[in-house]
Amino acid sequence: MCEGLEARASPYAQEGSDAHTLCEYKVLKALGRDADDPTENLDYFDQEMADCSDDYTSFSMEQVAEAGTHCPDPLILVEERLDFSRWVPEAFGTGDLVIVADDVLTIVDFKYGVGVVVEAEDNPQMRCYALGAWDAYGCLYDIKTVRMCIFQPRRDNISISEISIDDLLAWADGELAPKARQAFNGEGDLVAGDHCIFCAAKAVCRARAEKNLELAEYELEEADKLEPSEIAAILPRIDELVSWASDVKDFALSQAIAGVKYPGFKVVEGRSVRKYTDEDAVAKAVQDAGYDPYDRKVMGITALTKLLGKKRFEELLSDLVCKPHGRPVLAPESDKRPEYNSIDEAFSDN
Ligand code: SF4
Known part of the structure; x- marks a missing residue:
């Protein structure tokens, strides 16, 4: 493949x-x-x-x-x-x-x-x-x-x-x-799974597409709102579904730019943001007008570690660095991290 x-x-x-x-x-x-x-x-x-x-x-x-x-x-x-x-x-x-x-x-x-x-x-x-x-x-x-x-x-x-x-x-x-x-020899069965994210054929493989589109056929109950058990059945599939969808989108864009036509779609320019054409000239113009154009900030941890070296960084700053709690994420039961306890976290933050 x-x-x-x-x-x-x-x-x-x-x-x-x-x-x-x-x-x-x-x-x-x-x-x-x-x-x-x-x-x-x-x-x-x-x-x-x-x-x-x-x-x-x-x-x-x-x-x-x-x-x-x-x-x-x-x-x-x-x-x-x-x-x-x-x-x-x-x-x-x-x-x-x-x-x-x-x-x-x-x-x-x-x-x-x-x-x-x-x-x-x-x-x-x-x-x-x-x-x-x-x-x-x-x-x-x-x-x-x-x-x-x-x-x-x-x-x-x-x-x-x-x-x-x-x-x-x-x-x-x-x-x-x-x-x-x-x-x-190009024979055998295509078996889609977690490993597909590492495959060069991940965006075009039919087996992977079919496996992900199975979710669309998932038989949900008649009720208007999804039950927790139904959400629990969908959750394990979502990461792979999002990853596959993004692989297909990226691939389609690169192909479309190269000239492939997808019915109902065209390539357009995305949103862009204004930027300076010459930063030095901007700074000078602002200074000449009597203002300070610079925004002084302490360098980030990575940049300061590079500047000082790990040992010196530790000597000078170890008491001034902390590692805040990560924001909660849903993970499967098999994940080795301990379960997040919102009450514990709130108290330990205090
Ligand atoms: S994307 Fe297709 S070919 Fe690649 S690993 Fe998955 S099933 Fe196999």
Whole structure:
């Protein structure tokens, strides 16, 4: 489905890529290896990214220490290309941290996204990475178990799952390889789900459209007002519905600009706001008239952290920074955050 379709880079993907670059640097330094500090060249660096990459580095070093307890010379690989094309044609991935050791092969994956909580249990991506690592280094170590760790700090999620090498290979040969072959040949079934948001075909895929349009056929009771149970049935579908609708809109706009005609629609100019053509000239004109054109404000936390450096920022300002409560959001029961209690929050604010 994705063949010939361009996967468009999103700002979130770039932010994730920057976070990975920072994590790679910090882990390499923690391992005592040479690495250049990439912070200056990151587009999205901020305090949260600095904290998340510190936490990831601590977690990674704990895994390295753990491997050292059962293997004297573990192989520690950072941002390692893992080729699992033996099972999935032409496929490879990049392991954020791979620890190859006797008994246990550990795969650590850093996830900077907030949209979807990612679990390690039954996670095919993690299993594929493990296969790649086992295929390359399994002959050097006596690996019996694979330990897959997802570290997703912005969702307070550390998810760890283990699988024996025998079960992993049975899954790879019995399930993964046949399905991958089908997909590679353009065969098999399209199964729409949460994973579609990462797919280059997400705006044009019929299976995804049909799944989302099923909601329109949802059988509601006759009463004029929706019951809580009916809203509860709709809620789990809404995020995907909104995401799909926005994917279709974005795709249609880019196609329409390129000349595709959608009956009943045309491309028009959106709302625009006035702006200065020359800021220096504006400032001078206002000053000459006897006014101060500048609006002095304290820089934001991200900008000040960049200016002062994290350590100096902490020394000078740690007592003057607080983290207010986030505004309440509806989340599924499975969400790991504690339930919001409006009364507790009101009192703790006081
Ligand atoms: S079902 Fe989802 S993942 Fe599969 S091709 Fe369609 S959009 Fe992509």
